[in-house]
Amino acid sequence: MGTLKFSHTSPDGGETGWAQARVDCLVTSPRMATLTAVVTRSNVSEAGARLGISVQQGTRGEPDRLGFSWGVVNFDPGNVDESGTPVVPPAGTCMAPAPFTTVINGGYEVVHAEIKKSPGSPEGADRRD
Template sequence: MNRRTKTVVLGVTLVLTAAVATGSAAASGDDHRREAAALTGTAKLYRSDGDDMTFSFDAHLATKDNDDPLKATGTFEWSHYRDGHGAWARAKVNCLVTGGKVAVVSGVITDSDLPGAKGKQVGVTVDDLGRHDRLGYSWAATGTPVETGDMPKCVSSAPFEKVKQGTGDFTVVPWQPKL
C-alpha cells in the first residue's frame, strides 16, 4: 500500500472508532437519564353512540425512584360529553406502574366540574398498542368516579375501551424494578 492510501485508511479508521466510542457513550448515558416509567399522550375513545371522551396523561417515575411507584409525579385528565352534557376532571398522579406496553396510573382528583369528584381516588389503565390503543378506568362499573368509594392507589380496570382511530398517541415507558 502506498503512503497516501495508508493515510486515508488510518484516517477513516480513526473517524469510525471515534464515532463508535461516542455512540456507545451516548447510549450508556441515555440509560442513566431514562425515566424509570412513564405514561404520556392524548386520545379520544371510540363510542358508537357519539360520546366525546378524551384522556390525556403526563405521568412519570424518576429513575432515582425506581423502587417506589408511589413516588410518581404528574397529572392526567379526562372529559366525557354527550349531547352537550358531561364533565371533566384532572387528577394528581400518586402511583404509576408499567409493564411492557401496559400502564396503570392512579391519582386524586384535584379539579373537576363533576359535583363530589374532588378528592376522589381514581385509576386508569392504558394498553399502548400503536394505532389500536386501549383504555380502562376504575369507575367503569359504577358510572362515575364519585360512586367508586374508597380505592387504593395503583388500581384500575382492564383496558376495555378502544381509542378512536387516528387520535391515539399514548406512549408507555416500561418499568423495570429490581426484583
C-alpha cells in the first residue's frame, strides 16, 4: 500500500528516533486521516511492531494535529514481562488515537476520496442515516 518514514528529535535536541514502516491501512475523511503500518527498519522499535497514526489538517490558521500510538495507547502500567518491562499491546489494523497534539513544524494535506456506491447496490445503500 505504501511506506511511512518519519523521525523525531527529543525536545532537548538530543537523540533522534526514526522508523520506516509498511502501511497496511489508510482511512480518510475530509481533513482527517488514520493509518497503520508495520515497522520494517528503526533505531527505536523492533521490526514487526505496529504503529497507528492520525492527522487532522488545520483550517483558518489553526495548526495541523497529530496522534500516534507508541507510548500513549494500550498502556497498562501493571502489564509487565518477567523482567519488569512494560508490555504494550500493538495498535489494531486501521486504529490510532485521535490527533491529540499540535504539529510544530511542517504539516499535512489530507486528500479524501469518497467511497463510491457499488454497482447494483440499491439507491441510498451507501448512506448512513
